[in-house]
Amino acid sequence: MGRKCWDSIPAKFRPLKSRINVILSKTLPPQISEHCIITDDFDKALKMLTEEEPYKSEVETIWNVGGKAIYQMGLEHPWMHKLVITKIDATFDTDVQFPDIDWENYELNEDFDGKPIEEKGLTYRIQSFTKKRSIA
Template sequence: MLCAHFLFDCLVLPLNILIRIRNTLSSSVFALFRRLSTMTIPKTIPMNMIVAVDASNGIAKDNSLPWHLPQEYKHFQSGTIKTNDPAKKNVVLMGRKCWESIPTKFRPLKNRINVVLSRAMPREISDDFLVLNDFDEAIRILTTTEPFASRVETIWNVGGKEVYALGLAHPLMKDLVITRIQKGFDTDVAFPEVDWENFERNDDFDGKEIEEKGLVYTINSYTRKTFGK
């Protein structure tokens, strides 16, 4: 009977105690919501991709571009440098062969954080230059560790083929900016297959034909439909 009496006493606690418990819980919940409302939620750092392809989807021959289009290269430069926040920088993420294809005098690419993926080069992590051997590790370091997480606005995937393929499959993949040259070249590397059902064209570029050095090309940008969802 003792247990029964104890249980009954618990069930008939004085009203003032019950009110006090309710008020305490309400205050705690309110404080929690107020704290959450003032927290700064970190924004996702997107990964964009930029590439130029010929009529057969080729992108390179003997580790170099088969075409010479200065204006198209300026498009690459400005696109990968420009930020909305002047206090931040963009990343150019590339494989070792892509890095080696850049003339020495232009390495690293200025005004950007250069990240090279390589198993042959020694590991290095500095403010504006990183050498890492794993794609996922590079994305993790850039998006979750300082000083990069607060300095980086956009990660620009600039190739080559394997790095492009990894980027297309990554959840942070957002925009694909593609120059299509209306001529076929002798190439030995092709851009990976894209499931265009997963992308929709945006209005960053008008897609009009551009003529340069006897070649005609268009520039279009596509956003992955599931980005941020």
């Protein structure tokens, strides 16, 4: 996650439990601990999680939780192969949007049924997509 995303989490809930929190920041000082990595390098963070102990033994899935620039890095990275998207059936006045996705490069999976879910006056659906392999 990016620093702004990290800052949006109330301090009493940081780091998020039962996971390794990776914060990409150009302003926070680098830090490495059991449950938290702060770095300014996306690729370095991925390599730590997949190649270095204790992380590589514990990490099963790497989730990208944003913000926009971090999502964009993930979408462009060759290791990214799956999107899990929550689509909210509403319009919001926001100053940041999820990056554009070329949906021609993705196939809908069946691991989430995509059925509408209603909660607290909002309707949303969860869907996942796998990146199509390019044939060279």
